[in-house]
Amino acid sequence: MDQILGYRPLFDLFLLHLGFAYSQYIVLRAGAFSIGNVGLSAIGAYTTAILTVQFGLPMPVTLLAGALIGLLFGVLLALPLARLRGVYQAIASLAFVQIVLSTNLYAENITGGAMGYSGIPKLAGTGTLLCFVVATIYVIWAVSRSRIGRAFDAVREDEGMAVSLGINVPRTQTIAYAMSGVIAGLFGGLEALHSYAVEPNQFGFHLIIVIMSYVVLGGRRSVWGPLVGVALLIALPEISRPLADARIMIYGLILMAVMNFMPRGIVDTLIARRARRKARKLAPATLKPEVQ
């Protein structure tokens, strides 16, 4: 029993980072190359923290506020970003993360500045986190099977094709930004209510790299990609303790290997392989020869 309890902080970390990973996944799924969700998480975290400490509001209210402000800023972020493409989108969204980070640093009388915002009661335990993670995965799963998910896929794969089918690309990506904002804001709030304190650099470049690693490793299409990515990258340094010190180095090596051998991520690669094998078995004569 003690041994299981010993892993609880790790499991909590797993759950929190799952939320962050899905807030990243949903924009990538819609073909928007944005990392703004990290900034949205920061906004959600500070909102929840301030409302809890300053105004003594209960958890459901503060978390809802975190999610709603994430939604608001997600939609605002979509206004400029949905006009940009590819690497320009990424750069502009990185600028947004920096703006949030600087604001949190310099607005000392509201956010506590570089010292961070502390004294937050720990209201969110493993159970709460688990509930929100399950709800998040359900929503992502439901969306990906719906017309919205189909529009996301079409826009990501080929915008010209999506447009020829009557899909409004900026509107579709705005939906993705809004969903990403809700999830990012919510899990930012949960992070605040779980770790006693938040500080500006917590939501900076380091977190961007970590979250990207989850989604790139696991996969960007299948709903289960982020789950596998987070599970592997969080468990790995724990399984072999001596490696834990070299965590970031190992992340780097794994990413390089994945990019070379499974550029679509573990889950998506496996799914594609299975589908091809099935198709070959079904109607081998009409398939085009495998081009490798």
Add this chain to the structure above:
Amino acid sequence: MKDLVLEHVHKKFGGVTASNDVNMTVPAGRITGLIGPNGAGKTSLINLITGMLPLTSGHILFGGQDISTEPADRVARSGMGRTFQNIRLQKEASVLANVMVGFHRHEKSSLVSAILGLPSSRREDAMLRQRAMALLEQFDMTDHADSPAGSLAYGHQRKVEMMRALATDPDLILLDEPVAGMNDVEARHLAEIFRRLADQGKAIMLIEHNMRFVQELCDYVYVLDGGRLIAEGLPRDVVADPVVITAYLGVE
């Protein structure tokens, strides 16, 4: 039932004129052919009609409405479906998924019900799946429903594009080389489908290099060369036109 009318359509890319004062009518219930040598500006014209390229000058009317300056997604929603010369599919996704995305403009379930996976969204999903399967059957593609679209032979990939375009339930279908990479049996099967669609009142315009296919199927043919219409008329008259023969084969 919507007719497509092009009035003095003009398009310049810098110094190159892709469309030069093109006047054309694609009536409902008819199959209209567009032929011409490589580089004549056929695909550019389709891109102009579908709003993927802006016009330099001129007007495009669809069902009496001026769509010259509408963005491409609005043009598509007004009832225009197309296929692409360089096939554009979601290669990893299944054939069924590729076709189902075509239903997008007709899906009515609300955003909230889609996000929460409510019954209304799931019912619609199941209904569309059935309609997609019916399309697959019509095109002899039932066996391939679950295959990744990118793994199919090119002729089959073209069929997937056509099914997807038909799923949008368009009034006008623009087909860019629909039977390239198909044998005669498959081409004839498709010709039957196109004729049936025209009989239902849809307008069909097709670009094709297979002259036999054009002659057998088209009610009226326009010939484009260097961005300019050089001939139009019934297929058998057009192919006998010396101007057309010169455009294709050069001067003796």
